[in-house]
Amino acid sequence: MTVALTDSVSTLPGVGPKRVDALAALGITDIASLLTYYPFRYNDMRVKNLNEIQDQEQVTLKGVVAAPPTIARFGRKKTRLNFRLLIDHDVVPVTFFNQPWLQKQITVEEPIMVYGRFDANRKQLNGMKILASGNADPMASVYPSNSGIRQKTIQQLVQAAWDQYHDEITDLIPAPIATHYRLLDRQQMIHDMHFPETLAAAQAARRSAKFEEFFLFQMQLQQLKHQDKTQSGVPIAYDNEQVTALTQSLPYELTGAQKRVVNEICADMKRPFHMNRLLQGDVGSGKTVVAAIVMYAAITAGFQAALMAPTEILAEQHANNLQALFEGFPVNIVILTGSTKPAVRKEILPRIESGELNLIIGTHALIQDTVQYHKLGLVVIDEQHRFGVGQRQALREKGDNPDVLAMTATPIPRTLAITSYGEMDISVIDELPAGRKPVSTYWIKSTQIDSAIQFVTGQLQAGHQAYVVTPLIEESEAVDMKNAEAIYERFSQYFAPKYQVGLLHGRMKNEEKESVMAAFKNQEFQVLVATTVIEVGVDVKNATVMFIYDADHFGLSQLHQLRGRVGRSDQQSYCILIADPKNKNGVQRMQVMTQTNDGFVLSQKDLELRGAGDVLGKKQSGVPDFKVGDPVADLTMLSVAQQEAKQLSDQKDWAQQPENNALADYMKQKERTTYLFD
Known part of the structure; x- marks a missing residue:
């Protein structure tokens, strides 16, 4: 009978339908997934001498039973089994709790091996199990298990x-x-991952397993990238003179990083292959003007460009900013969102289809079936991690495979860039525009709030505005955090009648949110109490203070995004974090926030403290759950695996080379059965 690693686990003895389901819950369906279901640790079962054992270490002791075992009963159904073990000239008391049946395995003057936790101070062993003499594995594998399947069953x-x-x-x-x-x-x-003879053998196997895991994942990403490169895209032969005229019309000079990134993107657009590029830049680094220049480049080549933003407020802001930037240039802008009135939609849809409107800005409304484009050449997706894979794909499919530029203001550490966006080319703006002053950040305890409010008052008296951010909309018994409505009431009373206070939260309708933001921008009120709704993109240059309650309840990346709402002009701005962290992790995060304004440094720290899923959000992160590798701790290995995968994938005939047959078969199988992202 032929066997293959793709055989179902049901071919193994003792695996019926119930056990198949229990194994499937652990991600084990076939022999291959069972053999790569690796232990997360090992119990060292080798017999040790008493003088080499650390306090509280789990060890195996071998000796002779020196006295008959005794059982003491205490409490309800609780027992304590005691006996003494003679090891050379030392007598070690051994205790087993609630395992009275072990008494039958203990015979005076007979040798015995016992595994347990050693108390070096009392020189006694808290027993866990009795081992069959001579049959114990030197290193016992310990696997992740669930209630449906026992550890011992997985081992068998x-x-x-x-x-x-x-x-x-x-x-x-x-x-x-x-x-x-x-x-x-x-x-x-x-073999050595499951049945190592020594700890060194287990470590060598784990090193190889990590590299294999990273390499195979990177091969999948490279395949996706090559698909993009071989997919026929539309070469966008833009007019260089017209693009230069636009950049020269700007009221400021682009930074070196902005110029470099514009060149990277434009060079990609000219190629006859589909562009799939991520533009990464810290808060306030000037991504929007880069997007404007490359969208204009597409327009000079006779194409349409579309910019999709996650919220209507942000779409409106982009439309207003771009309208001013393109004044005097042949760009016809239209905004299309969920709240665009039916009569207006009816009027603009034919103009989009005819190509008269060549820059379409909006929310997910851009991908509705009724929206037909004339000649869509470039799609820009702002804050791309806020959109699902399906939404991004739908916009790509609107034209004839248009080029895609995804933008994010969430600085993604190199670790996540390699794992999450390995199939994309990445451009990074790593420089802030001249004249921008770093935001001064302070951490205070809740007992110091009154003096902080006095500081805010000073900023208002100087003609500036302030944000006050809180995690909750209304009171919650479950969590002791300040809530937006209570703070709004408090600040309204405190600042009345001289200063006006507004309230903004996620439960408001879009029209209400936009109305509040517009009023704040027009300085109709001076203080805006808000939840994290204001986290992305909102631009009010006159706001110089960001006041964040319960700051330790936010991640570093989110705090950095919030802080980025101030410091958007040449005025000195301030961020005041109010927090009473209850653990070391919370204290560390507050300290790091006050020490750096570098979003990349912060997101790397966030990754180390909280993990990838929390930095980008579980669903958006795209970071796989590696079985053995840790993309943070093993970044060097991950980078090497990426380089090797790229080098191999760049060889057109790699899959035809005999030495790569097994890898090529594996890649084909993966292509058929899995998706890298949701």
Whole structure:
């Protein structure tokens, strides 16, 4: 009978329908996924001498039973089994709690091996299990398990799968790469991940397993990238003179980083391949003007450009800013959102379809079936992580495979850029425009709020405005955090009648939100109490103070985004964090916020403290749950794996080379069965 690693786990003895379901819940469906279901730690079962054991270490002791075991009963159904173990000339008391049945396995003057936790101060062992003498694995694997399947069952199934299928395991990593990085062959690696003789063997296997995992993932990303590069795109032959005229008309000079990024994007647009590029830049680094220049480049080549923003407020802001920027240039702008009135839609849709309107700005309304484009050449997606994969894909499909430029103001550390966006080319604006002053950030305790409010009053007296941010809209018994409505009441009373206070939160209708933001921008009120609705993109140059309640309840990246709402002019701006953190992690985050304005430094720190899912959001992050590799701790290895995958993928005939047969088969199988992103 032929066997293959793709065989279902149901082929193993003792695996019926119930067990199949329990294994599936752990992500184990076939033999391959069982053999790569690796232990997360090992119990060192080797017998140790008493003088080499650390306090509270889990160890195996071997000796002779020196006295008959005794059982003491206490409490309801609770027992304590005691006996003494003679090891050379030392007597070690051993205790087992609530395992009275072990008494039968303990015989005076007979040798015995016991595994447990050693108390070095009292020189006694808190027993966990009695081992069959001579049969104990030197390193016992411990696997993630669930209520449906026991640890011991997983160990037995892995052993059965290994015994029956190990000859089917072939190397996936090409031999030159494996040799160069001194990786174990795959059969040895899988064996030593499950059944290592020593801790050193387990560590060597784990190193090889990490590299394999990173390399295979990067190969998938490179395949996606190559699909984009081979997909016929539309070469956008823009008019260089017209684009230069636009940049020279700007009231300021572009930074070196902006110029570099414009050149990267324009060079990509000229190519006959589909562009899929991520533009990354910190808050206030000038991404919008870069987007404006490249959209104008597409327009000079006779194409339409579309800019999709996550909120109507942001879409309106883009439309207003771009209207001013393109004054005197042949750009016909239209805004299309969910709240565009039917009569207005009816009037503008034919003008989009005819090509008369060549810059279309909006929200997800841009991808509705009724919107037909004349010649869509470039799609710009602002704050792209706020859109689902389906929405981004729908906009791409609106034209004849238009070029895509995704923008994000969430500075993504290199770790996440390599994992989340490995299939995209990345342009980074790593320089702030001249004249921008860094926002001064202070952390205070809640007992110091009154003096902070006096500071805000001073800023209002100087003619500036202030944001006050809180995590909750209304009172909650579950969480002791300040809420927007209570703070709004408090600030309204405090500042009346001299200064006006507004309220903005996510439960308001879009029209209400826009009305409040417009009023704040027009200085109809001086203080805006808000939830994190104001986190992205909103631009009020006169606001110089950001006051954040319960700041330790936000991640660093989110705090940085909020802080970016101030400091948008040449005025000195301030961010005041109010927090009483209850743990070391919270204290660390507050300290880091006061020490740096660099979003990349902060997001890397956020990644270390909170994990990838929390930095970008679980669904948006796209960061896979690696089984053994840690993209933060193992960044160097991840980078090396990416370089090797790229080098191999760049060889057009790599899949036809005999030494890559197993890898090519694996890639084909992955293509058929999985999606990298949701």
